[in-house]
Amino acid sequence: MRRDFCDGVGIARLLNATLVLPKFEAAAYWNESSGFEDVFDVDYFIQQMNGFVQVVKELPAELASKDPVRVDCSKRKGLFDYVENVLPLLLEHHYISFTPAMSQRRDRYPPYAKAALCQACYNALRLTEKLEKKGSELLQAIPKPFLSLHLRFEPDMVAYSQCEYSGLSAASIQAIEAARGDRKPWTGEQARLWRNRGKCPLTPNETAIILQALSIPTNTNIYLAAGDGLMELEGLTSVYANVFTKSTLLSTEDFKTMHGNTKAALDYYVSINSDSYMATYFGNMDKMVAAMRAFKGLYKTLFLSRRGFAVLTSQGLNGSSLMEALWKIHKDDFVMGVGSALPDCFCEFKL
Helix, strand or coil: CHHHHHHHHHHHHHCCCCEECCCCCHHHCCCCCCCHHHHECHHHHHHHCCCCCCEECCCCHHHHCCCCEEEECCCCCCCCCHHHHCHHHHHHHCCEEEECCCCCCHHHCCHHHHHHHHHHHHHHCCECHHHHHHHHHHHHHCCCCEEEEECCCCHHHHHHHCCCCCCCCHHHHHHHHHHHCCCCCCCHHHHHHHHHCCCCCCCHHHHHHHHHHCCCCCCCEEEEECCCCCCCCHHHHCCCCCEECHHHHCCHHHHHCCCHHHHHHHHHHHHHCCCEEEECCCCHHHHHHHHHHHHCCCCCEEECCHHHHHHHHHCCCCHHHHHHHHHHHHHHHHHHCCCCCCCHHHHCCCC
16 A cells, blocks of 8 residues: 555656545455554645645545546556546546556656655655554564564465465465465466466465574564464474564554554564564565665665575475575575665655
């Protein structure tokens, strides 16, 4: 949601349009009803965006009773031009709702639009005072120093990947099958190629193997930045015993009253302030956390290589030879700064 909203700010600046604070489409994330103002400090955001993009909380009265003209740009290919394709609709109808073009690269934005996008993402979007306080309490409760680990091995994640795993518990297999729907797992040679392309989520046990290969001591304090429903967690905790979660550190009452949005926001807050951050996936949260950590000068950030692990194990490597090879792959990635680059707008000017 943070990523999509930042994109929306950049596009609003491209179109010289006024931006209305969004209503979250909760069904696309969690079955809940929390809104933008439940997560982000609205007044601060509007103030910080002054001079970049005009932002309003509600529609003007003459438009409030109308439904927006919906513009779906998500499947547009090539060099999609918002000014050429979307601006005429905005000028005609005055009020539009759009889905951004997935192929549109932000590095093609003119500098003024990049500036607005980066101002939104890195300066203007902050959590509400209540969430900031709760995040600070959570941060203080975690024993120091600590590693924040974003681990993704939930049933829907595995089902979506179309990967199969051996050695899972009956409960995990049942949960994955229930989430599969029409997405059947790859089989045979296609399954091997898919896995070797890094398309299969790392299991908690595979994650523990990589952490050991990276010489992460088994007594390391680990904050688990993860959603509900994580499977096979004992594969990690049997090796790394000092694992902490929101549910163990927050009071039962606090945890039960939180929405999925606010839980994810707390994981984000802890992760951008952790001593080090590792992720088993390179998803939206990971990209935002890595960029924010780079912006803050926190460079102990690493993405565990699903592709590297799959290729090495398919070659039959195990034991010390596997550990040495995993160390080299991740060392090379870290030196290259894989996943830790800032948007190019920061190289062009200061906000």
